[in-house]
Every structure is written in structure tokens, then in C-alpha cells.
Amino acid sequence: MIKDNFIPQIPYGVKDFLTGEAARKRALESGAAGLFARWGYQEVVTPTFEYLETFDSSTLSEQAFKFFNREGRALILRPDMTCPIARLVSTRMKDADRPQRLFYIANVFRYEQAQAGRQCEFYQAGVELLGSSCAAADAEIVALAVETLKNAGLDNFKVSIGHVDFLNGVVESACLAPRDETRLRGLLAGRDLAGLQACAAELAFAPALRECLREALFLHGGKEVLDKAYRLAGNQTSARALDNLKSIFTMLESYGAAAAIDFDLGLIRDFGYYTGMVFEGYTPGLGFPICGGGRYDNMMRFFGEDCPAIGFSAGVDRLLIALSRRNAAAVLDPGAYIAWREGFFAQAAAAASELRSKGRRAELAFCAQSADEAFKSARGRELIYI
Amino acid sequence: MIKDEIKLDTITIALPKGKLFAPSRDLLKKAGCGAQGLSEDSRKLVIKNEEAGLSFVITKPVDLPTYVEYGAADIGVIGKDVLLEEQKDVYELLDLGFGKCRLMLAVPENLRRDKLTDYANLRVATKYPRVAAEFFHGVGIQAEIINLNGSIELAPMVGLSEMIVDIVETGRTLRENKLAEIAAIHTATARLIANRASFKLKSERIHSILDAIRRQLHSD
Incomplete structure (x- = not known):
């Protein structure tokens, strides 16, 4: 029985994709x-x-949808694909x-x-490359990310690469008490430059470090920023990160x-x-961001295997928005409509089969x-009248 | 090819209506980012300076971080109080120093108690529910938060709440309404913020605007 005034809704954060979309x-x-x-x-x-534990190594579990199964075990709707793949590789694909x-x-x-392009449920297309710590593996992933965007039809984009150890080296070189270090990292993660300056003044950092923190998030551009970065961060960890990049x-x-x-040395994921x-x-x-990724060499250890890994994912929903904004979305074949006179159904069905076998879209009259x-029923499609 | 196309883009600057508008506009103008007819009560919603490749939008303060987070504006000026409450994912580039005020907890003078923990389980009216909730959580007291959009001082006078969390500049409004400040939560000044993608795609222009503003702040 249908209730009066009943308008079925969908929950917050999910969406329907209608035919064109x-x-x-x-x-x-x-x-x-x-x-x-x-x-x-x-x-x-x-x-x-999956079981909630699978995501214990990830901060994402805080934002995840969690529930219980009938045995009372905690389950989680996957908040990303990196953890499940790490689990898969370290267990079922161990050998x-x-x-x-x-x-x-x-x-x-x-x-x-x-x-924009990020509902509570969203779609990702991505890759994981497990078992190589070579720079060539890093390069492959970035090159593939660039290729993925191009392949999707996007022509105007920029991919910025950075390295977590650049800022790690800077923070370590400050030799801070744990509490202050947490605060500094929080400000960096929050992209709060104003807060960083206040923090640097308050904790009386050395002038070189203050300059470094002021400039770090702006180290962005071509190869020349690497030279600037070497000069700014005079520590081993940062230098190794720059060599790697x-x-x-x-x-x-x-x-x-x-x-x-x-290059973007202030890049914080x-x-x-x-x-x-x-x-x-x-x-x-x-x-x-339309895509993102990086190296995560420690995650596999959580699953009992010491295995370097790197990956990236592109946001399918965001790519669709970006493409629709520049009208580069794929033009769909309107297809053909096959109508028939009394007694000609067999011929019409054959014509439809033939078109379909050629990969065309064909709809047959009832x-x-x-x-x-x-002509009316064809509604703009190619009309084949038999 | 990719780079050139991006460079030609204009920069869209969001300015908040209200008390931060005039000082923001004046500072930007001195830093070389002005536009004809840029005023708070302009009928135009978008004000352009084609030559300089600039475009301005004027928004309600609480909406401003949303414009910047979505990239509808590349950069903007907004109070730290709004940023703390809205928690948007934006770059906070610079403390502009003006618009200084503080977020605080106040009670009617006749309800003053000895310790902060004596205020547990009371009702608190505020425009800043998230900041208030975090504050109470941090000091370990429970409070019922009542979300209002303005005239917060009214709430304790008519018995809607016992306390308020609000922003004050001089404290005059508090005194006039016989309210006493019992805890400072945050101080806040105007901040320059930037969209994450714009910060990458238009970094040169944003960086040069930032430098010009910094120079201006130092010379004042």
C-alpha cells in the first residue's frame, strides 16, 4: 500500500546516476x-x-561507516581501496x-x-604497485596517472609531485618536544601558514628554520625549486628526499x-x-584534487609483510565533472530505431542483429x-523502416 | 601548453561583508589589487578589473570559506573565528593582523561561579557551535549547545540559555548587557585564505599577491 504524500528519498551523501551520466x-x-x-x-x-581491523592502520576509519554483523563483529564499508589491496596481497596473494x-x-x-564530486559514496579508479622501492616504480605511477587523465579526455591539468620526507626532515631538524612537534605537524597538515609563523615565533625557532617553514609550502614550480629547497633545508633527510624526486x-x-x-615540496596529502x-x-x-597518490612502504608491515608499495587513484566523479565543464564528455551514439510493417518482424529483427553485431546501438519496435x-517513435534516432 | 593556459586565468578574490570588508579592500588596493566600484553595497555581485585580471565577489562571512573551498573564489579574506567554526579545507596563507577580536565564554554577572567546572550541564547559546563544543569537550564539561544566528546576548536575558559563546572586540556589548567573560577560547584576526587547487594552478600570481600584501603590512 502506498502512503499518502510518500516521496521516496535517498540518504544524505549518495546519488543516482541517470542514463547519460x-x-x-x-x-x-x-x-x-x-x-x-x-x-x-x-x-x-x-x-x-570488511572487518574493521583491516583499516586500523589508516586514519580513514574515523570517517568510515561502521556497523555490526550478526555475531557482533565490527564491520566497515571500505573508505578506500589501498588497505583492502594491502590485505589481499599479504594474505591470499602472499606467494x-x-x-x-x-x-x-x-x-x-x-x-x-x-x-564537488565527493559524496559519501564515490568512485575511484586506481592502481597499486607492490614490491618495488625503485624510483622507476614511482615514475611509472606518476606517468600512469598523467596518462589516465589524458586518456579520460582532460587536456588542461597539472600534476604536482612532492615528498613527505622533505617536511619530515625540516620538522626533525627543529628537535622539538613531542607536544610542540605534534602542534607543528598539525599546522602543516592543516595548511595553516599563518599558524606556522605564529608557532615559529612563539617557539623561538632559529632564523634558518623560520625561513624554511615560511617558504616550504611555496616551494612550487619547475626544477629550479629543487635547488632552492636544497639551500633552505640543510638536513640529510630532506636532501635525500630531494635526490629521490x-x-x-x-x-x-x-x-x-x-x-x-x-614540484610541490609543500604538498601534504x-x-x-x-x-x-x-x-x-x-x-x-x-x-x-582530481587524482592523488604516493609511496606507502610501511602499510604492508601492518599485514605482516615487509613490502614497499606505491599507488594512486583518480576520482571518477571529479573527472566526470571536469570533463562535463569543458564539454569533452564522450558523445554518445544516438543509435538506430527499427520499425516494421505488419508481417515484417523477422526482417526487422535480422536488421537489428546485424547492426548490433557491428557494434551499433539498435532498438526494435514492439x-x-x-x-x-x-517517424515519431524514432525521436531523433536514425530511422530504419522495414 | 598546459602551463600557458593556466597562467592567463584571472584571480577571483572573495571579500566578506561586514566589519572586515573595508580594511580588506583597502589593504588589497594598497597591494595593487583594487577595482573600480568595489564597495560593500554594490549592486553588482561580481566586480571585475579586467586589466589587472582580477575579479571580486562579496559574500556573507560564514559563506566565504565555502566559496574558496570549492574554488569559486581563488583567495579570500576572512576572520579566524569563521575558519575555526567552518573547518573548510583551504590554505591559510597569512595573518593580516586587523579585525582583532576574541571568542569567549560569558555568563550574566549574577550567575558567576568560582570555577569553570561549576558551569557544567548548563545551556550555552552561540553562533559558533563547533568551537563551543570543542571548548567544553576540552575542559571536560558537558553543556547543551543552542545554535543561534545573531543577538547572542539576548539569550541569557530571556532565559533561553545560561551562558553564551561569542565574539567580542572591546567588551562593551558584554558590559552593557551585564555579562561577564569567564573564559577566553581563541583570539581571532583576519586571514588570507586560498583554494587548494588554485594555490597549485595559479601559484605564481597568488604568491606575488601574497608578497605585495606582506610588504604592505610591514610598511604600515
């Missing part, structure tokens, strides 16, 4: 899947929900060859304020991807699990139609 989403995801496969990545599918190149296209769930960048030049890349190179992609008109009726 769903088609564009499918095209984008298939394009990405094809690209990942050509780079040697194999698809894996993991469960939508598989290393390095492993894996990709996924999946919906993930986070309870957060809905943003330099060799990654040289390889990216060989990939022909360097034009889309710049939202999750704490990164241990090396990190990167984010941006496109004009979208105020949020009953015999006059030419006039057929």
Missing part, C-alpha cells in the same frame, strides 16, 4: 581499465565491507610474484561533508610526461600513511507501425 561514467571507467591493463596492471575486486601490479575501479564510502623526475622526462609535472614521494593532480575550475508513427 551512467553512460559517461561507464565509458570513463572502461577507458581507465583498458589503459591500466595496457600498462600491465591486473584487476582485482575486493568486498564492499604471488613481486612486484605485483594491480588495479581497481570501485566505490568507496566516507562520512564527510559532501563536496630528482631521479623520479628525470625518468618522467623520458616518459614524455614532464610537461604536465611540477590527507592521509598519514605515505612514506615517500606523493603527488596530486589539479585541473582549472575544480577546486579539489508492434507494427505506419511510416508516420515510426
